[in-house]
Amino acid sequence: MAPQLDGYFKQVDDMSNHFIERLRQAVAIPSVSSEALRRPDVVRMGHFLADELTKLGATVELRPLGKQHGTNLDLPPVVLARYGSDKKKRTILVYGHYDVQPAEKEDGWNTEPFDLTVLDDGRMFGRGSTDDKGPVLGWLNAIEAHQKAGIDFPVNLLMCFEGMEEYGSDGLEDLINEEGKKYFADADAVCISDNYWLGTEKPCLTYGLRGCNYYSVEISGPGADLHSGVFGGTAQEPMTDLVRVLASLVDTDGKIQIKGIAEQVAPVTKEEEGLYDGIAFTMDTLHEALGSKTTIFEDKKSTLMARWRYPSLSVHGVEGAFSAPGAKTVIPAKVIGKFSIRTVPNMEIEKTHQCVYKHVQEAFDKLNSKNTMKVYEQHSGKWWVASPHHWNFAAASKATQRVWGVQPDFTREGGSIPVTITFEEATGKNVLLLPMGSSTDGAHSINEKLDKKNYIEGIKLLGAYLHYVAEEPMV
């Protein structure tokens, strides 16, 4: 039986200005986790959340995580909160993060990044609006709307909001593993709202993510940086070797040249073949998000498969070489190329390492260079695929239909959200990714925004999801 939701929905609509004000307050706190000088603002943002939750009647803890790795800087606390502890209700654990990417007006923002600017067309610009303050506040707003409408909250809610997501979630994994059978012990399922619709029109539920193996190739020779006039032509240059090694990894069309990678990829099944055509995704949306037409494929199916179920390799940059504007005639003594591989089922992290190390070593050996080469992993995170047939997804699907009037697409994502797999492993429960924002929100870019419609309907969706969760039969 479909739950009664009209009263809740009306209440959300009535409170929409209040919810936007709450988002404005949150955006105004520049909680940039990657900048040491902003750390007090990150902490302030954690306290803001804790205060709001306390006012709503939740039990809140600000859990310290110790020092940031390799520094003397205190990590911002994790906000752990519980709303309700009725043994007859299901318990849903939700995750979000209250820190944001860096932003400066001078980077090219059209508005002040930490001043939420709502345009007439409903676009709400501000750093953190969609990533991830809007979704985090969504849960608080859902609680408040239930209270104001006098509707019983359908589940017990456990909340875990961190303040270091944009800088590697330092310390979080240990906390989740430790609390998996303690603070999070009675969670029946997990819901993460830190991703995006595939396009701009149709909601989706996400059941898969690619993993990421990140590598460094370090080539060194001279004892110190050299002057290219004095030494050019007489010394073997590490940078010459490095660009040749990096050039061997992948081609313009994204084809990975490393043996043993493609061989690990799960074959496409008959069932899967049919999945892609129905997905609401157009090349136009991709071109818009990309800001150009420089795509590898011209069709939807190949593009989605490339993003979701095939590995990719990106060369991110070079450390140690000249990287500023202008001209400098340096021969860098030690250069470190950075690249990563997005991994998919059934790739294994260790096996992939071995393939990469072997390929890079062979590419370097071919150069016959006297320089020294090292290749090593910086970090790795496994791919993740959940069962979209679990009641957790069924509830989210029904809620989506109720709020947005359409069956959501079941999608995977090309990116990695390492916390997903951590929650799955620590709790042993099904994890659902339930996005609020859309593909053109520009989460890590300038002019990040969240559409008012996605925010308000998103608040309805989170509440509705919890009502359907309460009604879903055990499988």
Next chain:
Amino acid sequence: MAPQLDGYFKQVDDMSNHFIERLRQAVAIPSVSSEALRRPDVVRMGHFLADELTKLGATVELRPLGKQHGTNLDLPPVVLARYGSDKKKRTILVYGHYDVQPAEKEDGWNTEPFDLTVLDDGRMFGRGSTDDKGPVLGWLNAIEAHQKAGIDFPVNLLMCFEGMEEYGSDGLEDLINEEGKKYFADADAVCISDNYWLGTEKPCLTYGLRGCNYYSVEISGPGADLHSGVFGGTAQEPMTDLVRVLASLVDTDGKIQIKGIAEQVAPVTKEEEGLYDGIAFTMDTLHEALGSKTTIFEDKKSTLMARWRYPSLSVHGVEGAFSAPGAKTVIPAKVIGKFSIRTVPNMEIEKTHQCVYKHVQEAFDKLNSKNTMKVYEQHSGKWWVASPHHWNFAAASKATQRVWGVQPDFTREGGSIPVTITFEEATGKNVLLLPMGSSTDGAHSINEKLDKKNYIEGIKLLGAYLHYVAEEPMV
């Protein structure tokens, strides 16, 4: 007839502590031209020189050069000075620079970089000691020792000391061209002391320099930086294209892969073949300067030819890509590879441009990429070769024999000193490069030093050179 120099030499020895103190005062002024915040120190250094010169009886001008290109920052003044105006004497124009490279103790210096530290073995550590404050003060010290010894100064000395050499000599070329037939009108020859011995034991005179053509290859595609999770595998990545283009330029052994470069290089003559074996240069010295044994050649002759008379190509770095320590999963939207070619006789700047542009375009075209590529020159400077048979060189050669007891090597250099060719063209006179420091001084590195012996004997050499200049017959 050899000039009487014993009195002068003894005076220099007697005043050596005083001269070291003068160098200490100069080193203590952190005249780093590349850092805007240090600009007042650069200016202070210019005034220090002007004051010292005035005390010595020279006529001094502090010539303003206007604003630094593209900024609102005043350029440090050029110190123009004249010592003596006896029409019966020859006039020598000398050039040096009073600015220095950046230096921070934390970069790895063993001593405070702006605190001249004299070790028992005679090494004098300090930023600018050898590049170029020691040589600049050499001229002042030579004047003072003549005065103290009561010896008539043998020539009229014109001095041009600039404060932006380490940051592109902004504004200097125009000044030299303008003053070529005015302030510098009666110069009979030019002497530049801003280079180094080839090794550590034997002095040299330098009559040739390589030129430098500096290029950027810019590849762009997406409208903004992308997340490699979301877009990896679906977008053509500029960085993938760039490393492939850069990899096509040169191999590990320094062989330039661009057609039309080797073809422009002057053939080795029979006479030249015999030049290299006699040069005081060992692979050990090179290994020491390099801090490793990662040389392209194992023998002296090939190495010297590679440095002096063959072109070389160095890849300096990439702008726009991830260049910090750590890991960042960015797909850079626009990356600019920087490389330069050291040029030699008879290469032509424009012809070399055309070869480079054609090669890069073809390398990019082969990739069949949808990204956009531009290749363009950042700056170019011509190679320079002077006549080592001119009286200017003869005088320097005799002075070297007198001070050091050996015939100097006649050498060329791999680097570029653009001001050399500017002086040659503006004055129409022979230019000599007369080095003071040795090859292991580490001019642009940490722990820059000048050996006390090179400084003190160098002061003798500069004075002796002027005496021989006065005696050389007109050719």
